Amino acid sequence: MALIKLFSFLALLCVAHIANAMTMPMTGASICSTKGISVKSALPDAMLKQNFASSFYKQAPVYTALSVGTQNYSCSAAGKWAPTGAITYLYDISCLPVMHHKPFTSFISGLWDAAPPVVTSWDIVKLTEKLSPGVALGIHYWIPDPVNATSGKIYAKWDFSKAERFQKDMHKDHAFVVSSEKNIVPDPHDATVNSPWLEEPVLLVNGKKDGELADSVLRFNSNGGAAPNTTCSPGSQLEVKSTLNFWFYGGHWADTVM
Numbered sequence: 001m002a003l004i005k006l007f008s009f010l011a012l013l014c015v016a017h018i019a020n021a022m023t024m025p026m027t028g029a030s031i032c033s034t035k036g037i038s039v040k041s042a043l044p045d046a047m048l049k050q051n052f053a054s055s056f057y058k059q060a061p062v063y064t065a066l067s068v069g070t071q072n073y074s075c076s077a078a079g080k081w082a083p084t085g086a087i088t089y090l091y092d093i094s095c096l097p098v099m100h101h102k103p104f105t106s107f108i109s110g111l112w113d114a115a116p117p118v119v120t121s122w123d124i125v126k127l128t129e130k131l132s133p134g135v136a137l138g139i140h141y142w143i144p145d146p147v148n149a150t151s152g153k154i155y156a157k158w159d160f161s162k163a164e165r166f167q168k169d170m171h172k173d174h175a176f177v178v179s180s181e182k183n184i185v186p187d188p189h190d191a192t193v194n195s196p197w198l199e200e201p202v203l204l205v206n207g208k209k210d211g212e213l214a215d216s217v218l219r220f221n222s223n224g225g226a227a228p229n230t231t232c233s234p235g236s237q238l239e240v241k242s243t244l245n246f247w248f249y250g251g252h253w254a255d256t257v258m
């Protein structure tokens, strides 16, 4: 039931998009214009005080996305949960006024949290790819260190190359980005449950940007996603539901913002 509700609301989002999008967007563009939007207006005072993402306040995002899925953890030899990746799907929410992004994201989080445990993040990915709604942007997951295969590090990747709106785009094979992390700030509402907010600048591999989807990604408005702050038995695995926002800046499609 909860999953059906989740998809019903995501479907409503599509209808809202069709109503709001005035013209057919260019290939690779957000459905509604993001021009003039500032993340500053989307942030609570607690984060403004900490200058979270302050270098982006004068820049419009190219994509504003809702991300729904899970973050994975495995238990280290020391009995602590360590991140091992994530599988989430991203939906374009550019047609929602920015003030609605946070409550809408929490609302979808409530539906996703209520879905039975047999429903996995892969089910969300597979169902979305099958239905291929206009709001579908792409998948988010983690990859092994592309610079140093033996470092044991993992890096976040987003891939929009399969999204409907990129299919006629000659440059679609470059519609991905791999990022590192910086300026990590604990979630202002409940840092024990919600994953930290952060900036994710594109990773350089041999001096070259690893993907052209964005130069930077912001992660914020987290609902869930953090590992429980408990000891664990080494080797055990854990998936934690995570629903949040990613905003994408710069990259090859930056000139679609108008």
Ligand SMILES: *[C@@H]1O[C@H](CO)[C@@H](O)[C@H](O)[C@H]1NC(C)=O
Binding pocket: 070, 072, 084, 085, 086, 087, 120, 121, 122, 239
């Ligand atoms: C994370 O969880 C997903 C979803 O169940 C799973 O398919 C994937 O293999 C896991 N990835 C890692 C790195 O543990």
Ligand SMILES: *[C@@H]1O[C@H](CO)[C@@H](O)[C@H](O)[C@H]1NC(C)=O
Binding pocket: 148, 149, 150, 151, 152
């Ligand atoms: C790659 O990572 C390993 C393990 O951390 C390290 O010993 C090695 O120096 C790194 N190699 C390079 C080229 O950075």
Ligand SMILES: *[C@@H]1O[C@H](CO)[C@@H](O)[C@H](O)[C@H]1NC(C)=O
Binding pocket: 191, 192, 229
């Ligand atoms: C985790 O628990 C420890 C011990 O109870 C505490 O000191 C620490 O602040 C907690 N960390 C978070 C992120 O809540």
